[in-house]
Amino acid sequence: xTEPMLSRPRYPGLxxxxxxxxxxxxxxxxGAGAVLDLAAKAPDGFFSRAAILFCATGASGSTYQTKxxxxxxANFWVLPSIATAMFRLKGVLATATMxxxxxxxxxxxxxxxxxxxxxxxxxDFKSVFTEHRGSAKRRIQxxxxxxxxxxxxxxxxxxxxxxxxxxxxxxxxxxxxxxQGVCVDxxxxxxxxxxxxxxP
Amino acid sequence: MGLMFKDETxxxxxxxxxxxxxxxxxxxxxxxxxxxxxVNIEPHAPGPKGSAYEFxxxxxxxxxxxxxxxxxxxxxxxxxxxxxxHMITAEWDLVELLMTSMSEAYPEHFTLTRNGDAWxxxxxxxxxxxxxxxxxxxxLRYPPxxxxxxxxxxxxxxxxxxxxxxxxxxxxxxxxxxxSLDFDIGMxxxxxxxxxPLAHEVGIFDRALKFLLAMQIGRPVRRLNWTMTINPRLDTxxxxxxxxxxxxxxVTPENVGDKVHLRVELQALWRLPRSNAIVFSxxxxxxxxxxxxxxxxxxxxxxxxxxxxxxxLAAYKGLTRYQQMTIDWLAKHDDGAPTTPGVWPE
Numbered sequence: 001x002t003e004p005m006l007s008r009p010r011y012p013g014l015x016x017x018x019x020x021x022x023x024x025x026x027x028x029x030x031g032a033g034a035v036l037d038l039a040a041k042a043p044d045g046f047f048s049r050a051a052i053l054f055c056a057t058g059a060s061g062s063t064y065q066t067k068x069x070x071x072x073x074a075n076f077w078v079l080p081s082i083a084t085a086m087f088r089l090k091g092v093l094a095t096a097t098m099x100x101x102x103x104x105x106x107x108x109x110x111x112x113x114x115x116x117x118x119x120x121x122x123x124d125f126k127s128v129f130t131e132h133r134g135s136a137k138r139r140i141q142x143x144x145x146x147x148x149x150x151x152x153x154x155x156x157x158x159x160x161x162x163x164x165x166x167x168x169x170x171x172x173x174x175x176x177x178x179x180q181g182v183c184v185d186x187x188x189x190x191x192x193x194x195x196x197x198x199x200p
Numbered sequence: 201m202g203l204m205f206k207d208e209t210x211x212x213x214x215x216x217x218x219x220x221x222x223x224x225x226x227x228x229x230x231x232x233x234x235x236x237x238x239v240n241i242e243p244h245a246p247g248p249k250g251s252a253y254e255f256x257x258x259x260x261x262x263x264x265x266x267x268x269x270x271x272x273x274x275x276x277x278x279x280x281x282x283x284x285x286h287m288i289t290a291e292w293d294l295v296e297l298l299m300t301s302m303s304e305a306y307p308e309h310f311t312l313t314r315n316g317d318a319w320x321x322x323x324x325x326x327x328x329x330x331x332x333x334x335x336x337x338x339x340l341r342y343p344p345x346x347x348x349x350x351x352x353x354x355x356x357x358x359x360x361x362x363x364x365x366x367x368x369x370x371x372x373x374x375x376x377x378x379x380s381l382d383f384d385i386g387m388x389x390x391x392x393x394x395x396x397p398l399a400h401e402v403g404i405f406d407r408a409l410k411f412l413l414a415m416q417i418g419r420p421v422r423r424l425n426w427t428m429t430i431n432p433r434l435d436t437x438x439x440x441x442x443x444x445x446x447x448x449x450x451v452t453p454e455n456v457g458d459k460v461h462l463r464v465e466l467q468a469l470w471r472l473p474r475s476n477a478i479v480f481s482x483x484x485x486x487x488x489x490x491x492x493x494x495x496x497x498x499x500x501x502x503x504x505x506x507x508x509x510x511x512x513l514a515a516y517k518g519l520t521r522y523q524q525m526t527i528d529w530l531a532k533h534d535d536g537a538p539t540t541p542g543v544w545p546e
Contacts, residue, residue, distance in 0.1 A: 005394055006390050006391060006393070006394035006400065007387060007390075007391040007392070007394035007395075008394075141383065143380050143383060143438045143439060143441070144438075144439060144440075144441070144442055146279070146382065164442055169395065170394070170395065171383070171394055171395050172394075173383050173384070173386070173387070174386065174387070174391075175385065175386040175387075176383070180380070180383055180438075182438055182441060183441055183442040183445065186441045186442045186444075186445025186446070187445040187446060187448050187449055187521065188446070188449060189446070
């Protein structure tokens with residue numbers, strides 16, 4: 001079956017909102033590439049109404065930082081981790097006004113975190129422009145202990161919290177920004193299929 | 201009315217069983233000798249006396265045991281009951297629906313007295329006698345949905361309606377067939393149904409959603425769903441799958457009759473008056489193969505349904521490990537005679 005997973009958000013790509021009073025652009029690692037591509041097609045003056053919040057993860061972090069800065073956004077913030085980036089985003093959203101357009105680009109867990117912050121302040125997820133760049137790694141919630149395991153690239157994997165061996169179910173929660181992990185050998189303990197690197 | 205509430209368990213020693221009356225009360229789901237998904241929604245109209253459809257909210261001999269099992273689940277995992285803050289009006293709507301339905305159908309067991317917002321609720325089987333102010337959460341020992349669903353059989357979800365969609369924003373879910381409220385809370389109709397195979401392609405959920413969005417007050421509807429469960433276990437949650445999953449490997453040709461259960465969900469939906477939300481109730485009924493075999497039409501038909509079930513559905517319902525053994529056991533109760541249309545015993 002080739003149908004998309006219906007609970008998983010789609011990430012159709014960034015496009016410039018010419019009417020926004022503030023373009024709040026949150027990106028991580030390779031997601032900076034999506035912002036640079038956006039710049040190539042954005043109308044004049046777009047970045048003078050933009051704030052870029054960049055989480056400089058990955059090997060190309062500093063190169064991207066220079067390129068993003070050269071877009072001359074009204075505000076440019078560089079933060080060292082997803083946690084600090086989300087803390088800053090929370091603060092910016094708390095005082096954001098009508099006419100703010102939110103953009104998110106990077107890995108799926110990163111976009112998921114941005115959407116969680118948006119949800120918390122009542123922004124409709126469908127109004128956020130998103131683009132998936134970089135690793136296909138996933139954040140997984142263990143359905144048994146509820147612990148979140150970050151940076152999962154293979155299935156099955158070991159829950160970082162309770163230690164059960166989980167397979168990744170094709171089901172996504174926007175509220176948690178995570179896929180669901182379910183015990184793979186619940187019926188016959190120890191009977192575990194080979195590990196597949198599904199989300200490199 | 202002669203309801204005798206049984207002292208029985210859904211875990212540990214698994215003493216649950218159905219009396220002959222409870223067997224005839226069982227909502228057998230197959231109206232023909234094969235099964236495939238259908239929207240199969242019909243009005244939730246009163247059914248024959250003694251059937252699970254006699255009253256809008258069905259209370260049966262398992263009531264007290266069901267409520268004890270729910271209390272055990274909640275003590276271990278309080279997240280089985282969750283409600284987003286905007287659902288409080290719908291929660292009170294649910295209190296009204298359940299208290300009025302139960303007290304009208306079973307006056308010997310439940311009494312509701314209303315004097316404006318001053319309500320008095322008596323639940324004799326559970327020994328509850330509470331006065332409270334309708335609409336004032338501080339006057340109940342639990343939030344409204346939790347309070348009343350600790351006293352009503354079946355799982356309950358409250359669906360908010362907005363943006364042309366339904367949202368799973370509230371629920372009491374302690375006896376589910378492999379879905380997690382904690383994971384699904386906040387999802388839209390198609391999102392929470394995402395893991396169901398086959399049904400999306402044939403447009404089941406498009407049609408069902410369209411129908412539900414147009415639901416009106418006073419016109420509840422219902423449908424049946426089914427799966428199978430090893431041992432009479434109500435809490436077949438994904439949360440505890442690592443604890444009950446091994447049950448599925450314990451079936452042998454000798455114990456099929458007692459271990460393998462048909463599990464039917466009577467799903468009923470009501471539009472709520474104040475909140476415009478929809479109640480989605482999922483009442484699970486269990487019946488052992490040995491009990492099914494006391495109704496010859498049912499054992500013939502279940503045998504034929506299981507034999508012709510599409511493999512994807514068998515896998516989704518988790519039957520694969522014991523499906524053939526169950527078919528073989530039921531074959532002894534199928535003489536090949538034709539069955540009459542409809543679900544009722546001959």
